[in-house]
Amino acid sequence: MEKVYQPAEFEEKIYSQWEEKKYFSPKIDRKNKNNKKNKSFTIILPPPNANAPLHMGHAMYVIEDILCRYRRMTGRPTLFLPGTDHAGIETQFVFEKKLKSEGKSRFDFDRETLFQMIWNFVEENRGTAKKQMKKLGFSLDWSREKYTLNPEILKTVLATFNRLHQDGLIYRQEKMVNYCTRCGTAFSDLEVVYEERKDPLFYLKYGPFVLATTRPETKFGDTAVAVHPQDKRYKKLIGTEFIYQSLIGPKKMKVVADEAVDPKFGTGAVKVTPAHDPTDFEIGQRHHLPIIKVIGLDGRLTDLTGRFAGLKINEARERVVNELQAKGDLVKIDEQYTHRIGLCYRCKNVIEPMVIPQWFVKIEPLAKPAIAAVKKNQVKIFPNRFKKIYLNWMENIRDWNISRQIVWGPRIPAWYCLDCNPNIKISFLDKSNGEPKIVTGFYKDLKKNYSFDIIQKGLQSLTAPVTATYEIPQPKRCSRCQGQSLLQETDTFDTWFSSGQWPLTTLGYPDSEDFKYFYPTSVLDTMWDILFFWVARMIMFGLYLTGEVPFEIAHMHSRVVDIERKKMSKSKGNVIDPLQMVEKYGADALRMALVFGTAPASDIVVTEEKIKAMRNFANKIWNASRFVLNNPQTTTNNSISPSDYPDDQWILAELEKTIKAVTKNIESYHFGQAAEEIYEFFWHKFCDQYIEMVKPRLYPVPEKKALDTLNYTLGTSLKLLHPFMPFITEAIWQIIPDQKDDLIVSRWPVAGKEKDD
């Protein structure tokens, strides 16, 4: 053995050894499915983005690996199942950036071609994450690896959609949704991030009113002025109408009374723009106001705005304000007005509330059982405070917009008959002669010049009116008119619609043997920031499809942050690359650094210094082992008989305590504490004290009891350390002569009496 431990000499070798011996593939013993002691233990890996290399957050998979390695050593058939996610928006966003750098955009391609290009792009990168996970030592069963776009997984995801549809839980409706004009897609409520901003608040003369608004450019879409029903100032006007002389002509306005208006804000009167503001939309619904869309999906004012048409929102705002001022309708500007504004989580562009038809899941019937399951602790959420957060969100949950106007993802399996729905708006790439060019229009007009075939082949996107008829699943011919000009919806699923079914799809729901044996899974560990996005959806889907929870424990871990408590991100330049750390200090050092001394769900501070300290610890383990192994071997590591020496009795008693503490702390998810216990024992008790005490008994002739105790304590320590630091412990274990099994499948020590079975 060398003087200094060299991780690089062992890690790869040992990992492939584990793989070759198939230790990561559990032995299925169906008879024991319900035997508590031999019950399967399953963790499904939260799938990383197939397209991106791992970052420090992914290194937190170490928590799951600790659990799996521990359970495997206690003898349970343990499955840790890997996979990757196509990550719809994320990946398309990255790909579009790449296109842009090449001077192109998504509009240069039809959707089939674009999809294929992204597919190829992802394929090029897909192996990276896998290699990296192996380097980190994760005991994943690669023979069962999955990808969200695997055909069998897609099949299940689409079947779920069909089933939801049959159960009346899918609807397509024109509602106020969050739309990003830059990404060109709608988002769910969860994907909007809010930011405090200071914007001018404009006070405008408005018929008999003066009212305050931050968005004068949307005034062309106003259909009413709303006041509070009890507001004395305006009571007489409620129910009346007036003619407003707008910049593009006179317009009839209603005055409505609505509780949503705060009489203390501004002047207590508010313009109602149902097409472009969530509150106004609801007021509009209550008072049956027309919806006039003055901002298009391209983020420019529409033709309804006269000479303002075509202007971008900000330009329009400036011009409208200037003209209102010239006209004398601008009463004052409050420049210090701060409010919260919704941004696209992905590109940070301002989210534009838009009324467009989207596909929704009626969520309450799914949420109810998911709430009950958590309340009854069928799913235990750790740490406990996340249970409250979960329940609070679930109890106020709103229907889920699952449609995205992007190509990268499974397409919603609904078909429109063009003959029955001539008002479907279609964009396609006409490649019939010369340079391809984008053609956009209603089918009823397009069909005069283009064949269905050309439209279908060049299809980019379609927008069906909310009244359009559609069929689910795909019919051969239109069931109403027998027409054959059918187009599939071009919207794709929210990525979370697919990953929300991950515990089911990865195991081969509904009838595979794996599914029957491994579902429900044991633990789901992830960072708390996707509690709603993912964890909640998995619980809902799991219960909806199987009646059983998808996992028994949902364990939330925290963010990995830098020393200034900031989240690591490329733009901040504060990333520590986990793979680089593995190269420098070894996987074990990084793994230990990620768990050592951390508390459940508090930020995890990782610094290179800490990793270095753990590297030193690895070296300590190496050298203590070197010392022990340089002496004759006298025991199998698995048992020891009592000793009369107080030194031996002392260290063995301390070891017992440590076994208990480590076991208890792993079982209760206090990994930081567990790591500290074994660290403290091994370094400061075993090395600093016991080895020093025992040295006189080793020279000149080693004394048997001393050797026994050394060997036994080392062997047991290696076991306790193995879940945390799998490589070095296995490496040393295999140097010990006459081992029956590899450490990874050895038996976890039991305090009280050690059993060799």
Next chain:
RNA sequence: GAGCUCGUAGCUCAGUGGUAGAGCGUUCGGCUUACAUCCGAAAGGCCGGGGGUUCAAUCCCCUCCGGGCUCACCA
């Protein structure tokens, strides 16, 4: 506006109803035949302020101050 969470040694963080812990850093001394990625010793904290419960509080309760976070349709 509602809720959650944190405030412990210079730094980063654990922890406990009964005279405070780790890693890194600092000071002093050591290449002691496993390890200088080491060993030995030491300095360093009214455990955010105030009040309460208790025989006893850093740990429980209240309140204040100071960070962080989540949720919420206020123009």
